[in-house]
Amino acid sequence: MKKNRTDFQSRLGKSHKKYFGLQLMENYFQFNDLTASKEQLNSIMNYALKRNSRIQEDPSVILHFYQAMRSxxxxxxxxxMKEKKGFINTPLEEVSPVVLGLLSEKEYQNPLLVFKKAFREYSIQEFDYFISGMAYFSLGVYQNLPERNMINPYIxxxxxxxxxxxxxxxxxxxxEIKMEIPGSNQHYHDSI
Known part of the structure; x- marks a missing residue:
């Protein structure tokens, strides 16, 4: 009797992987506001580095944030990992420093540089260690502080x-620009 094997690669091929990271990011921002995320991360960081204090928020909120940050x-x-030249790269215009935030002008033009630099310096495991350590130390009063420099992963x-x-x-x-251009949604063979 011949065994049939299902080829999952054909369903989850390159077209599926193309925007997988962006889709995960989009899911993150559907449930978490940018400003609230930055404030929560800042609050966790502050309380984690204080010796005799603990964060006042419910631990379940911190745990949810920790899991969201891991994803x-x-x-x-x-x-x-996915390098694409010219991927959502825009020319720099007159941008105020408030809009730039911590991003440099080059990083504002090409935000992929931020991710490439971060994962050149730290691995996923090191970021996990950072975020789990910050969540742990923010939830209780401990004698010891984290043993590593936690400022760089935070930044x-x-x-x-x-x-x-x-x-x-x-x-x-x-x-939105694609949707405004007439005929941009039609495939070549549809117009023949």
């Missing part, structure tokens, strides 16, 4: 949040 980090890693996460939001906004703008 965000994995999405960022996936985006960093990378803040920049990745800004860059991801920027990527998604530019993707929406690009899709």
């Amino acid at each position: 965000f980090i994995r999405a960022g890693s996936f985006i960093a 990378h996460l803040i920049k990745m949040l800004d860059a991801a939001y920027l990527l998604l906004e530019r993707r929406k703008e690009k899709e």
Whole structure:
């Protein structure tokens, strides 16, 4: 009797993987606001580095945020691996420093640089260690502080949040422009 094998690669081929990281980012921002995420990360960081204080929020909120950030980090890693030249790259115009945030002008032009730099310096496991350590230390009063430098991963996460939001906004703008152009949604063989 011949065994039939299902080929899952054909269903989950390259077209599925093309925007997988962006889809995960979009899902993250459907449930988490950019400003609220940055404030929550900042609050967790502040309480984690204080010796005799604990965050006042419910631990379930911190746990939910921790899990959401872990999925965000994995999405960022996936985006960093997928290199596409000119991918949502825009020319720099007059941009105020408030809009730039922590991003440099080059990073604002090409937000993929933020993810590439972050995952060159730190692995997914190191980001996991950082976010789990910050959640752990923020929830209780401990004698010891985290043993590693936690400022750099924190800055990378803040920049990745800004860059991801920027990527998604530019993707929406690009899709809106496509929808406005007549005939852009039709395939070549449909017009024959």
